[in-house]
Each structure stands twice: as structure tokens, then as C-alpha cells.
Amino acid sequence: MSGSALFETFTRAPLAFDHGEGTWLVTDKGERYLDFGGGVAVNSLGHSHPHLVSALTEQAAKLWHVSNLYEIPGQSRLGERLADATFADKVFFTNSGAEALECAIKTARRYHFVKGHPERFRIITFEGAFHGRTLATIAAGGQYKYLEGFGPKVEGFDQVGFDDIDAAEKAITSETAAILIEPVQGEGGIRPVPTQSLKRLRQLCEQHDLLLVFDEVQCGIGRTGKLFAHEWAGVTPDIMAVAKGIGGGFPVGACLATDEAAVGMTAGVHGTTFGGNPLAMAVGNAVLDVVLEDGFLEDVQRKALLLKQGLAGVADEFPDVIEDIRGTGLMLGLKCAAPNTKVNMALRDQHLLAVPAGDNVLRLLPPLTVTDAEIHEALDRIRAGARGLSDAIAAAAAK
Numbered sequence: 001m002s003g004s005a006l007f008e009t010f011t012r013a014p015l016a017f018d019h020g021e022g023t024w025l026v027t028d029k030g031e032r033y034l035d036f037g038g039g040v041a042v043n044s045l046g047h048s049h050p051h052l053v054s055a056l057t058e059q060a061a062k063l064w065h066v067s068n069l070y071e072i073p074g075q076s077r078l079g080e081r082l083a084d085a086t087f088a089d090k091v092f093f094t095n096s097g098a099e100a101l102e103c104a105i106k107t108a109r110r111y112h113f114v115k116g117h118p119e120r121f122r123i124i125t126f127e128g129a130f131h132g133r134t135l136a137t138i139a140a141g142g143q144y145k146y147l148e149g150f151g152p153k154v155e156g157f158d159q160v161g162f163d164d165i166d167a168a169e170k171a172i173t174s175e176t177a178a179i180l181i182e183p184v185q186g187e188g189g190i191r192p193v194p195t196q197s198l199k200r201l202r203q204l205c206e207q208h209d210l211l212l213v214f215d216e217v218q219c220g221i222g223r224t225g226k227l228f229a230h231e232w233a234g235v236t237p238d239i240m241a242v243a244k245g246i247g248g249g250f251p252v253g254a255c256l257a258t259d260e261a262a263v264g265m266t267a268g269v270h271g272t273t274f275g276g277n278p279l280a281m282a283v284g285n286a287v288l289d290v291v292l293e294d295g296f297l298e299d300v301q302r303k304a305l306l307l308k309q310g311l312a313g314v315a316d317e318f319p320d321v322i323e324d325i326r327g328t329g330l331m332l333g334l335k336c337a338a339p340n341t342k343v344n345m346a347l348r349d350q351h352l353l354a355v356p357a358g359d360n361v362l363r364l365l366p367p368l369t370v371t372d373a374e375i376h377e378a379l380d381r382i383r384a385g386a387r388g389l390s391d392a393i394a395a396a397a398a399k
């Protein structure tokens with residue numbers, strides 16, 4: 001056996017964390033890191049949130065799994081709460097974002113199938129998108145680096161340029177079923193889609209009887225300061241994929257849809273063994289308890305402004321390291337002037353965790369529970385990291 005027993009699919013940082021406390025992660029050596037990566041937008045309420053810990057442990061002492069052959073009260077409750085809080089009428093629970101997207105894609109295709117149009121199965125997607133790593137979702141994402149070597153690309157995805165709504169309109173044919181888009185691209189480099197563009201997509205869907213599908217796996221559950229990012233635009237989808245933050249670290253995903261859009265998802269056409277199990281639902285309900293508390297999202301918006309303003313100051317100070325600040329809420333990106341991997345390392349040297357993304361961006365996705373003091377601490381560390389890198393760049397140029 002060469003090296004570790006694990007598939008070599010991840011390039012891991014040489015850090016092993018032993019436990020977490022709120023926004024902090026503590027290594028097996030006792031070193032503390034400020035976690036502004038949030039497990040890639042998963043740890044919505046930080047680490048070891050007492051309400052989540054008690055929800056999970058109480059459920060663990062009662063019942064873990066029964067399968068979807070039986071009623072799961074926590075699942076019905078979380079489904080109703082998500083429906084009450086959104087455009088949706090119906091919810092299907094999964095274990096991951098990619099599975100939520102698979103369900104969304106299948107729901108869109110079945111809609112046209114039951115309406116007598118099985119030929120309408122194609123979905124328009126956008127450059128820079130990321131929808132997961134299953135065969136269908138790598139086809140939807142359309143990125144060659146994820147498709148290469150995995151055989152023929154799953155048929156039925158037509159990609160146009162990022163925010164190119166004219167091209168999306170031109171790509172509509174008699175076989176088109178839906179338009180799939182992240183309201184804020186995450187992996188693509190924290191790229192929010194302008195409100196006007198989302199509105200135009202909604203209109204195109206109305207005109208051509210297409211389903212509008214939002215992927216809010218990364219930008220949903222309070223990340224942008226609203227429960228879902230599309231609320232900022234006042235545009236609602238027909239179908240939406242959710243995951244990451246809804247489980248706060250426990251694997252949970254969900255596909256939400258209107259009654260109309262879900263018309264084809266009848267008994268037996270789709271299923272899952274683990275999706276919506278009692279443990280996952282206990283945690284999902286506990287996350288909503290906190291995120292839907294009065295004032296919680298307003299506080300996320302306030303803290304986000306504090307962070308963004310502070311970051312803009314750092315970018316002004318070190319333009320050779322950070323070019324610009326992107327994003328909304330606590331989904332912010334440093335558009336780097338230096339390579340984002342180097343900026344990431346410089347911040348990690350300051351014990352501040354962030355996550356690289358496409359377009360030479362470094363993502364900051366702290367828990368929504370981050371405190372003002374932690375934001376100031378993070379800004380100090382980011383400034384120190386940027387200063388170190390800026391000095392190194394200047395020294396290299398002087399040689």
C-alpha cells in the first residue's frame with residue numbers, strides 16, 4: 001500500500017482537529033484556529049453549538065433509523081417548517097447537496113414527462129457553476145476538470161456564460177425543461193447573480209413553461225443574511241436544492257418544490273435509504289430553531305457589514321495581495337492579486353482558516369454565530385497575513 005489507505009482524491013492540509021468551540025477549532029496539539037472556512041459553509045452555527053448537541057444526543061438516545069417505510073415525525077415537521085418559510089409546498093430529504101440536485105433534476109424532468117413531454121429533459125446551466133460530484137451533477141456543472149476521465153458526459157445539460165441571460169434565452173429549445181442556477185456562485189468564486197438577471201430568468205421560465213431551479217446548497221440557510229439568497233432578489237424558483245448549513249455539520253440535504261413542479265414525483269419514482277432519518281431531522285430542526293429566531297438573520301447582516309468593511313480596508317492597504325471584496329452576508333470572497341493558494345497559506349500561518357475558490361478567490365464562510373470580537377480578531381489576522389505576503393512579494397521583486 002502506498003501512503004495512506006484513503007483515496008488520494010483530496011489534497012489535505014497537514015492539520016488534524018480534535019474539537020471545536022463556536023468559531024474555533026483546536027488541533028490534536030492544542031493549537032487554536034479561527035474557523036472562517038466553516039467546513040465550506042456547513043458549520044452554520046459553529047462547532048459544538050449546545051442546542052445542536054442536545055438535539056442530536058437526545059435523538060441518539062431514542063431512535064437512529066427506521067427507513068422511509070414509516071412515518072418520521074421530525075421529517076414531516078422539518079418539511080413543513082421549510083415549506084412555511086419558503087415558496088415550496090413539498091420537500092424531499094437527502095444526505096448531501098449533490099443528491100438534493102439529483103432530486104431537483106429528476107423533479108424537473110418528471111414534470112415535463114407527466115405533462116406529456118418526455119422530450120423536454122434538457123437543463124440550461126451557467127459557466128463556473130458547481131452542483132456536486134455525481135455523474136449528473138458534474139455534467140450540470142460542466143467543468144472539464146471534474147468531467148475528464150469519467151466516460152461520456154451525462155446527456156441533457158447546455159451551458160452558457162456566467163450571467164449571460166441573452167445566451168440562456170438563445171439556448172432554449174423545444175427540449176428544454178429547466179434553468180438551473182446558483183443565485184450566488186460559491187466554488188465559482190463568490191459571484192452573486194444580479195437581481196435583474198434572476199428576474200429575467202424567471203420571465204423566460206414563465207414564457208417557455210420551464211422550471212426555474214435554484215441551487216442554494218452553499219448560499220442558503222442564512223448565509224447571505226436572508227434565509228435563502230434568492231429572497232434578496234424577490235424572485236422565487238419552482239425547485240430548490242439545499243444542503244450544507246441546514247445540517248450544521250450533520251449530513252442533510254433537501255430538494256424543495258412547489259406542488260405544481262413536484263407533480264411527477266409520485267410514489268416509487270424516487271427514494272433514499274438514509275435521507276431524512278431521525279438523527280438528521282433532529283439536527284435540521286434544531287438549526288432552524290436558531291436561524292429562524294427573531295433578529296438572528298438581521299444580526300448576520302449587521303456582522304457581515306462589519307466584516308466586509310474591515311476587509312475592504314485590508315484590500316486598500318495591500319492591493320498587491322487583495323484586489324477586491326466580493327459577496328454578500330457571511331459569504332465573502334477575497335479576489336486575490338497574489339495566487340489565492342498563497343493568500344490561504346499566509347492566513348493559515350496566522351491560524352485563520354479560509355477556503356480557496358475559482359477565479360483566484362479566497363472564501364470566508366464563518367459560522368453565522370461568529371461574534372464581533374471574532375470578526376475583529378479575524379481582520380487582525382488577515383491584515384497580518386496580507387502584510388507578510390506583501391513584504392515577501394516586495395522582497396522577491398527587489399531581488
Ligand SMILES: Cc1ncc(COP(=O)(O)O)c(C=O)c1O
Nearest residue numbers: 096097098130131132186217218
Ligand atoms: C452550490 C453547490 N451545489 C452542490 C454542492 C454539492 O454538495 P455535496 O458536496 O454535499 O454533494 C456544493 C458543494 O460544495 C455546492 O457548493
